[in-house]
Amino acid sequence: MFQFIQHCISDFIDLLFPDLCVGCDQLLNTSEKYICSHCRMNLPETGHHREPYDQILLNKFAGKVPIQFIASYVYFTKGSSVQKIIHQIKYKGQKEAAKEIARWYGYLLKSESKAVEAIDVVISVPLHKSRLQQRGYNQADWIAEGLAEALEIPVCKDVVIRNQFKESQTNKNRLERWENVKSAFSVLNSESVLDKHVAIVDDVLTTGATIEACATELLKAGCRSVSVLTLAVAGR
Known part of the structure; x- marks a missing residue:
């Protein structure tokens, strides 16, 4: 009887708050989680993990900070389902979706990329404590958790902190972004990353200024090498 009541309550909650796809807002069926099958099948995957030393991406950091390899799961373009997904993850509390999608990517990397075998630890790009308090979570933390779980690599927490509360990077060019985050x-x-290969994790790679600033400090602290993993990369 108790189980029947629980089932009825669960059905009622589902009726009031149905599970919707974070990419298209359509109802999910019972076998789907966070993203519907159509949106998942049509994710614009980059294939970067097959070419992790792609010079187009590495050139974002050329002459600034040495990055071993870069891989992003999907392309981010304005008006796309990926933009909607990232928005839901970043601003609408869909942190579990971030972890699930990152887990998908982690399994893909583990099965198809030799480059990730060199990674010792995963570190997410931190938010300033004021921004974290405002938002309630750091989406990069959840992405890092999903990747680390699939890759079976530890996450190093509370290693990198954000000193300054900076205005949003949105709509800034590369120079403006660098000036916004350089210190x-x-x-x-630092002993947690000493002589280790660290993968810096974030949601979207755009100009690379934020990751560059983060990588610079990690290398100063004694990291052996740094690579970059993100859910999305701007452009195509």
């Missing part, structure tokens, strides 16, 4: 990060507990 934004510090490394604590």
